[in-house]
Amino acid sequence: MKIQSRRIAEKYFTNPWVPGAVCLALLGVFTISALFHSRALNVLSHVLLVCVAIAFLGILSAAAWNLAKKRWAKGLGNLGMFLLCGTAAFVAMGFLIFASMMGPSEDGFADDLIMPNNLELAEPEAFDAEPNGARDAFQQSLLAALSTAGGDDPTITADVAMLVRVHQNAPEVLRRYLATSPSWRVFKERGNLFATRRWMVGSKWRYTLHGYYTRHAIDSWSEAGIPDFQFRFTIGFSGKPWAGASRDATRMDAGQTGPLRLSEGNRMHESRCLITVDPLVVELFEQSEAKERRLTKAALSFVANEISPLAAQPTWETIRRILPSDSVRQGAASFELGKSFQSGLYDSRIWVNPGEPGMLYLKAYEVTKGTPLSVDDLKERSNEWVGWSEDPGELFFSNTHFTIFEGDWGKPYAARFEVWFTPDSGGPDRKLMEKVFRIEGWQR
Numbered sequence: 014m015k016i017q018s019r020r021i022a023e024k025y026f027t028n029p030w031v032p033g034a035v036c037l038a039l040l041g042v043f044t045i046s047a048l049f050h051s052r053a054l055n056v057l058s059h060v061l062l063v064c065v066a067i068a069f070l071g072i073l074s075a076a077a078w079n080l081a082k083k084r085w086a087k088g089l090g091n092l093g094m095f096l097l098c099g100t101a102a103f104v105a106m107g108f109l110i111f112a113s114m115m116g117p118s119e120d121g122f123a124d125d126l127i128m129p130n131n132l133e134l135a136e137p138e139a140f141d142a143e144p145n146g147a148r149d150a151f152q153q154s155l156l157a158a159l160s161t162a163g164g165d166d167p168t169i170t171a172d173v174a175m176l177v178r179v180h181q182n183a184p185e186v187l188r189r190y191l192a193t194s195p196s197w198r199v200f201k202e203r204g205n206l207f208a209t210r211r212w213m214v215g216s217k218w219r220y221t222l223h224g225y226y227t228r229h230a231i232d233s234w235s236e237a238g239i240p241d242f243q244f245r246f247t248i249g250f251s252g253k254p255w256a257g258a259s260r261d262a263t264r265m266d267a268g269q270t271g272p273l274r275l276s277e278g279n280r281m282h283e284s285r286c287l288i289t290v291d292p293l294v295v296e297l298f299e300q301s302e303a304k305e306r307r308l309t310k311a312a313l314s315f316v317a318n319e320i321s322p323l324a325a326q327p328t329w330e331t332i333r334r335i336l337p338s339d340s341v342r343q344g345a346a347s348f349e350l351g352k353s354f355q356s357g358l359y360d361s362r363i364w365v366n367p368g369e370p371g372m373l374y375l376k377a378y379e380v381t382k383g384t385p386l387s388v389d390d391l392k393e394r395s396n397e398w399v400g401w402s403e404d405p406g407e408l409f410f411s412n413t414h415f416t417i418f419e420g421d422w423g424k425p426y427a428a429r430f431e432v433w434f435t436p437d438s439g440g441p442d443r444k445l446m447e448k449v450f451r452i453e454g455w456q457r
Contacts (some may be wrong), residue, residue, distance in 0.1 A: 025075065027079065032068070032074075033091070036072060040105055067170060073095060074092055076092050088434045101141075121421070125389075126426045134451040150337070151196060152212050154314075155312060167273045170313075171266065171267055171268060172268065173317070176248070177258060177267060177290045187320075191398075192399055193369070193401075195339075202393060206249075208247065210224070218412060232246040241279070245403065248294070252293075254287050263286050284299050286299075297313070322428070335441075341409060342400075346445065355422075356456070363411040367436070368401055368403065371398065371399075374433045375431065379427070384419070387418050421453070424450065425451050426448055428450055430447065
């Protein structure tokens with residue numbers, strides 16, 4: 014067996030075209046498997062992609078081996094096959110990208126589904142998107158800063174002293190404030206805990222895709238004359254930034270003063286600032302027309318003032334006093350869906366009181382067959398730590414943006430959405446409410 018394996022390896026490495034032929038064969042099978050969208054072939058295509066990468070390394074290894082042995086013709090032949098395989102891979106990837114955009118996008122999920130007549134179906138509502146964020150003091154502070162003429166100096170001071178003080182002295186109070194306030198969304202993603210600032214869009218608090226807010230989100234028809242921008246404010250509680258490592262990011266220590274590294278994004282000056290105080294990572298992303306980081310400085314100043322009462326008196330009474338208006342409601346728990354700009358894209362709006370600290374998340378099922386919907390994505394996108402109190406008549410807000418992938422545009426079906434709760438105490442998950450909606454899936 015060892016002798017046979019050695020002979021095969023010798024034939025592979027000493028032949029100028031065999032390594033390339035193996036790579037081309039694997040690349041062809043990968044391309045064919047990637048054109049089909051079944052789950053089995055999807056797994057196969059991922060395995061084949063790894064094999065193609067190994068085969069590329071095999072060509073380079075054969076070339077290095079032959080050149081080291083001064084077998085110049087064979088070594089140069091290997092390098093020629095490497096270039097040929099690289100060109101073929103480029104063409105194959107371009108073809109797959111073109112096929113993914115131009116090929117059929119319907120999944121046929123709802124083709125044979127029948128809308129039940131014995132169920133009351135709610136309709137996702139159109140959320141108000143007109144400029145009307147007057148009750149969002151954070152938003153108004155940033156827009157006021159944006160309306161001033163920006164300079165050419167991108168220097169900031171990484172002032173997060175108040176946030177750090179509350180986190181060190183009363184971490185549970187800080188977490189409860191962020192979970193209770195509709196202006197923050199506390200969630201877990203990729204196993205890490207974050208809190209991202211939520212803005213008021215129109216007359217409602219609304220979490221946009223990944224928490225990035227632009228002029229288009231709050232002034233889509235340019236009625237208010239707001240300059241172009243994009244901004245995101247996130248606090249990482251697990252020692253990691255939400256957006257991951259980036260060479261364009263500027264890392265700063267708390268209290269440090271210095272210029273932010275600028276790049277270009279959407280024809281604006283772009284910066285990403287990471288302020289680290291273990292285990293906190295305060296992350297600010299800004300795109301705006303001036304080099305001066307007006308939004309970054311305004312956001313740091315606003316959050317410092319927002320948190321300062323908790324630093325002085327970290328109690329539930331202080332939380333209630335500094336919450337935005339309408340943060341706590343009275344009445345019965347409710348769950349609504351809002352339509353986004355395309356079918357299949359939805360916003361949840363939940364008012365609930367679980368009575369203890371913990372995390373909400375959504376499950377969804379097609380009604381007639383009970384098929385789970387978007388299992389891998391829905392919990393990741395919908396989870397949120399929500400406010401709570403011992404008064405069952407008080408309600409607290411949760412809202413996020415998610416996608417239902419099953420189904421096609423123009424083919425509605427009935428889906429049951431369930432609101433689940435995971436208590437921080439370690440008790441079992443429990444279902445808080447459910448509601449059936451008429452929805453459509455997202456279509457590429």
